[in-house]
Amino acid sequence: MIAAMRVTFFVLVFVLAAALPRLCPAAQKDFDEIARDADAARTADRMQDAIHLYRQGVGLRPSWQDGWWWLGSLYYEQDRFPEAQAALARFVAMAPKPGPAYAFLGLSEYETHDYALALEHFRKWALEGSPGTNELIDVASFHWALLLTREGRFLQALFLLTAKAHRRGGSAALTDAMGLASLRMAYLPEDYPPQWREMVWLAGKATFYASLNPQQFDRAQDYEDKLLLHYDQAPNVHYFRGTQFAFQRKPAAAKEEYRQELRIFPQHAPAMMELARFALQEGQLDEAVSLARRAADLEPKNPVAHHVLGQALLAAGRVPESAGELETASQLAPDSASIRFHLATVYRKLGRTQDAEHEMAVFVALKDKEKAGILLPPEELEKLVDEQPGRAK
Amino acid sequence: MKMRTATLCLSLVALLPRLAAAATQASSAAPPACSFEQLSRAAEQARSQNHDEEAIALYQRALQLQPEWDEGLWNLSSLLYEKERYAEARDRLRLFVADQPKAGMGWALLGLCDFQTREYARALDHLRQGMTLGTGGSKGMARSVFYYAAVLLTRFEMYDQSQRLLFEMVQSGQAESFLVEPVGLAALRMPLLPEEIPSDRREMVRLAGQAALAVNDQHQDDAERLFRQITAAFPLEPGVHFLFGAFLASERPEEGIREMQRELEISPFHVPARVRLAEEYVKEGQVDQALGLAAQAVKLDPQDASAHLAWGEALVAKGDLPAALRELEAARDQAPEILKIRWALFRAYTAVGRNEDAGKEKDAIGKLAQPGSAP
Numbered sequence: 001m002i003a004a005m006r007v008t009f010f011v012l013v014f015v016l017a018a019a020l021p022r023l024c025p026a027a028q029k030d031f032d033e034i035a036r037d038a039d040a041a042r043t044a045d046r047m048q049d050a051i052h053l054y055r056q057g058v059g060l061r062p063s064w065q066d067g068w069w070w071l072g073s074l075y076y077e078q079d080r081f082p083e084a085q086a087a088l089a090r091f092v093a094m095a096p097k098p099g100p101a102y103a104f105l106g107l108s109e110y111e112t113h114d115y116a117l118a119l120e121h122f123r124k125w126a127l128e129g130s131p132g133t134n135e136l137i138d139v140a141s142f143h144w145a146l147l148l149t150r151e152g153r154f155l156q157a158l159f160l161l162t163a164k165a166h167r168r169g170g171s172a173a174l175t176d177a178m179g180l181a182s183l184r185m186a187y188l189p190e191d192y193p194p195q196w197r198e199m200v201w202l203a204g205k206a207t208f209y210a211s212l213n214p215q216q217f218d219r220a221q222d223y224e225d226k227l228l229l230h231y232d233q234a235p236n237v238h239y240f241r242g243t244q245f246a247f248q249r250k251p252a253a254a255k256e257e258y259r260q261e262l263r264i265f266p267q268h269a270p271a272m273m274e275l276a277r278f279a280l281q282e283g284q285l286d287e288a289v290s291l292a293r294r295a296a297d298l299e300p301k302n303p304v305a306h307h308v309l310g311q312a313l314l315a316a317g318r319v320p321e322s323a324g325e326l327e328t329a330s331q332l333a334p335d336s337a338s339i340r341f342h343l344a345t346v347y348r349k350l351g352r353t354q355d356a357e358h359e360m361a362v363f364v365a366l367k368d369k370e371k372a373g374i375l376l377p378p379e380e381l382e383k384l385v386d387e388q389p390g391r392a393k
Numbered sequence: 394m395k396m397r398t399a400t401l402c403l404s405l406v407a408l409l410p411r412l413a414a415a416a417t418q419a420s421s422a423a424p425p426a427c428s429f430e431q432l433s434r435a436a437e438q439a440r441s442q443n444h445d446e447e448a449i450a451l452y453q454r455a456l457q458l459q460p461e462w463d464e465g466l467w468n469l470s471s472l473l474y475e476k477e478r479y480a481e482a483r484d485r486l487r488l489f490v491a492d493q494p495k496a497g498m499g500w501a502l503l504g505l506c507d508f509q510t511r512e513y514a515r516a517l518d519h520l521r522q523g524m525t526l527g528t529g530g531s532k533g534m535a536r537s538v539f540y541y542a543a544v545l546l547t548r549f550e551m552y553d554q555s556q557r558l559l560f561e562m563v564q565s566g567q568a569e570s571f572l573v574e575p576v577g578l579a580a581l582r583m584p585l586l587p588e589e590i591p592s593d594r595r596e597m598v599r600l601a602g603q604a605a606l607a608v609n610d611q612h613q614d615d616a617e618r619l620f621r622q623i624t625a626a627f628p629l630e631p632g633v634h635f636l637f638g639a640f641l642a643s644e645r646p647e648e649g650i651r652e653m654q655r656e657l658e659i660s661p662f663h664v665p666a667r668v669r670l671a672e673e674y675v676k677e678g679q680v681d682q683a684l685g686l687a688a689q690a691v692k693l694d695p696q697d698a699s700a701h702l703a704w705g706e707a708l709v710a711k712g713d714l715p716a717a718l719r720e721l722e723a724a725r726d727q728a729p730e731i732l733k734i735r736w737a738l739f740r741a742y743t744a745v746g747r748n749e750d751a752g753k754e755k756d757a758i759g760k761l762a763q764p765g766s767a768p
Contacts, residue, residue: 047491048461048491048492078488078491080487080491082484172548172549172550172584189511190510190511190512190513191511194586195589195591195592197589198585198589198591201585218661219662222660226631229629230591230593
């Protein structure tokens with residue numbers, strides 16, 4: 001996939017370089033000559049010579065932004081990711097608005113297994129509005145999704161992957177990625193145990209067809225049936241099927257699948273959260289609170305569990321307790337607009353006007369980002385069900 | 394399936410005379426202690442004496458002094474590959490192919506490393522690059538490259554391409570026992586590597602592979618016995634009835650059609666079953682049924698050349714040549730290397746009097762029919 005980015009990368013490189021201010025006036029003749037020769041070598045496709053010359057150039061003048069950019073781009077082009085990462089990191093550190101360089105840096109860091117840094121840079125890239133060509137958006141958001149899956153943030157990953165499915169259609173890589181996220185397997189495609197491959201593929205296919213626009217639920221169902229034929233007792237399979245029914249707005253069938261997951265795996269917190277959400281919608285507040293509380297106890301770092309619990313407590317009139325849960329949720333997922341909204345509501349009920357206004361302002365800012373096309377994937381399943389992520393951008 | 398380093402190294406030095414000359418030059422100089430020349434010579438000596446770990450350390454030191462030393466990069470990569478240090482080998486090979494982009498062996502070995510580090514998309518790209526550029530006459534390397542490319546094509550759901558490659562390997566003398574599982578996976582259209590086969594269906598895959606190989610060897614009785622065995626043991630598994638149906642279609646079409654229909658009950662979205670059924674219905678003159686199935690196949694998978702071909706042929710049978718040409722041209726755009734499509738287009742162009750276009754197809758057929766032109 002990264003190979004497919006090559007041409008785009010160079011187009012971008014040209015655009016970005018043209019936009020950069022030339023910060024380095026003719027200070028040293030040697031440097032100017034080297035910079036000229038480096039550009040000439042690059043434009044003549046003599047990549048090794050160009051790399052050599054850019055290295056010399058940035059050695060002589062470490063503040064040379066263009067030099068770091070070109071050096072990073074040439075290394076990236078040759079799959080020399082550790083060197084690309086180092087050069088792009090230098091560029092990002094000195095460029096006032098790194099834009100697409102964040103994405104390329106994130107991609108390089110993915111390849112060097114610096115996953116925490118990659119996540120950070122993909123997020124910064126998203127906060128800048130995901131600048132770049134459609135191909136860059138596809139590749140970067142795809143790798144971001146892989147890392148979110150690895151982090152256990154499956155719904156966020158699915159949000160990004162669904163958007164890609166809408167934009168670009170299917171591929172073997174997308175199937176793999178969707179399968180892992182759908183079955184809540186916190187692995188990268190290159191890391192998961194080989195014996196899971198068929199299960200991942202079947203779930204990935206089902207998710208893909210269910211996420212198309214228009215959705216092809218009958219085709220998705222065919223893959224789900226085949227999944228159940230062999231993996232009926234495997235973890236997350238019934239949870240996944242419940243999610244597929246939720247997509248189809250079949251709450252009774254969805255609930256039955258979540259319950260089945262809980263019969264097989266009584267500690268399955270995500271199934272509890274979804275059942276709690278249904279109970280909340282149906283006004284069964286005690287059950288909603290009980291299920292959400294158990295889920296939050298099992299997964300104390302899961303923002304969704306605290307969010308659902310906070311909502312259930314709010315609905316039950318237990319407002320101070322609700323505030324505590326929603327505050328925890330907000331700390332765990334600061335970019336979630338809906339958590340901010342609920343928190344503002346709770347603060348208002350508690351008479352904490354200033355806090356309510358603050359949360360509302362953050363909510364509005366996050367919504368504005370969404371409207372501006374900033375791709376910050378949400379944490380909640382209902383967002384994935386209700387929205388058309390492919391149209392976000 | 395792994396290559397021995399010695400073979401790789403010899404092949405490469407023969408391939409790259411410039412490197413060999415550089416090595417000679419280096420060895421004839423009088424280097425100071427711990428110079429690049431001294432380290433590179435010592436590394437070469439350690440390698441030739443099979444002191445692999447020592448050679449690796451020496452190559453690494455030499456490459457610190459001269460990072461773009463191609464021969465060193467190659468020899469070090471080969472040693473690292475042999476020691477199953479695939480990620481390290483891959484990183485060195487990336488440097489090597491950046492400097493030697495025409496070295497097919499370099500791409501091939503890089504693809505093999507990518508396979509081992511499970512970067513499958515890259516592995517397939519690099520193996521294909523190696524196949525295009527050639528592996529310097531090394532049969533062992535060529536076998537490895539073909540094998541891994543074939544199993545990856547299956548994993549990427551390119552089953553027909555995979556099967557073509559696997560049968561080419563059989564033709565070139567590769568032991569069939571080695572190919573049973575890859576052939577079985579491609580035949581059953583299961584996008585798995587051999588090591589990813591679920592244990593409860595390994596037998597099914599093996600039977601399918603043996604049956605497909607028996608068909609390829611024209612041992613029809615053996616093939617039928619095996620197909621019957623699979624359908625009896627795994628009657629509800631996707632792909633099984635399609636495979637048997639495809640076999641029976643040429644022997645006893647009515648039974649073949651029944652098996653295909655059974656497949657569609659189990660796998661209602663099975664495109665190849667629809668395509669084969671449409672082909673059979675055309676042969677039997679049931680054109681309307683063929684048209685319906687072929688149109689559904691195209692709708693299910695608009696990228697599938699065989700579906701467009703089947704629809705095109707059904708439209709020809711119906712007498713709707715303009716529509717048939719549209720479908721046949723779509724099939725050609727998807728898979729220009731498939732002779733059957735070119736022949737169908739040739740006949741259709743001829744039928745409508747587009748002689749120039751027919752001539753172009755005939756030229757393409759001539760080129761494709763030449764030995765070694767298959768992808």
